[in-house]
Amino acid sequence: MTGPSVNAGRLWAGGLATALVAALIAVAGVLVARGLFDVAVLAPKGEGAWGDASTAWYAGGAALAALVATALMHLLARYTPRPRRFFGWIMSLATLVVTVAPFTAGGSTAEKVATGLLNLVLGVAIGSLVAGSAGAALRPAPSSPDPYADPYADPYADPYR
Numbered sequence: 001m002t003g004p005s006v007n008a009g010r011l012w013a014g015g016l017a018t019a020l021v022a023a024l025i026a027v028a029g030v031l032v033a034r035g036l037f038d039v040a041v042l043a044p045k046g047e048g049a050w051g052d053a054s055t056a057w058y059a060g061g062a063a064l065a066a067l068v069a070t071a072l073m074h075l076l077a078r079y080t081p082r083p084r085r086f087f088g089w090i091m092s093l094a095t096l097v098v099t100v101a102p103f104t105a106g107g108s109t110a111e112k113v114a115t116g117l118l119n120l121v122l123g124v125a126i127g128s129l130v131a132g133s134a135g136a137a138l139r140p141a142p143s144s145p146d147p148y149a150d151p152y153a154d155p156y157a158d159p160y161r
Contacts, residue, residue, distance in 0.1 A: 006077045007137040014133025015070025022062035022126050029118035030055050039114045040107075062122050069130045077138055084131060084138075091131075095123025 033041045041058075069091065076083035102115040 005139045006074060007139070008074065011074055011077075011133055011137035012070060014137065015067055015073075015130060018070065018126055018129040018133065019063035019066040021129060022066040022122055023059040025122055025125055026059040026062040026118070027055065029121065030058065033114040033118065037110075037114065039110045041111065041115050041118065062126075065122070066126045066130065069126050070133070073130050073134045077134065084134060087131060087134070088127070091123065091127035095120060095127060098123055 030041050033039045069087075072090065073083065073087050076086050080086050098119040099116045102112045102119065105112070107115075
């Protein structure tokens with residue numbers, strides 16, 4: 001029996017769309033933290049609501065993370081049993097790591113909370129969108145038909161009757 005078939009075009013189209021969404025979430029999150037709450041997420045407060053080039057790097061990193069998650073889903077779909085379950089665990093743990101990571105660095109508590117919250121939103125968005133794309137791109141493996149089975153038999157009939 002083979003693994004599920006993967007519609008790679010559909011999976012990667014979803015991955016590219018997820019990358020765009022992730023980049024926009026990163027930019028919006030930085031704007032909200034800096035512009036509305038005056039909390040520095042990636043650069044000193046003197047850089048303004050848009051910050052410096054690190055905002056673009058953060059958005060690019062979020063997009064790259066979405067593409068890496070898509071590649072991971074593709075690999076899991078091809079070579080593991082229950083790929084979506086493994087993907088869910090991996091994404092949950094990776095999201096936990098990036099959410100907690102800001103609390104191990106310097107900066108104010110507000111900066112740590114804002115960055116951790118933004119990382120949490122990004123992790124949940126990437127994980128859920130890639131998993132949703134995989135749901136549309138994966139088809140169960142065809143089961144090998146029993147050559148001796150009656151094609152007209154009632155599939156709900158009790159075989160022990």
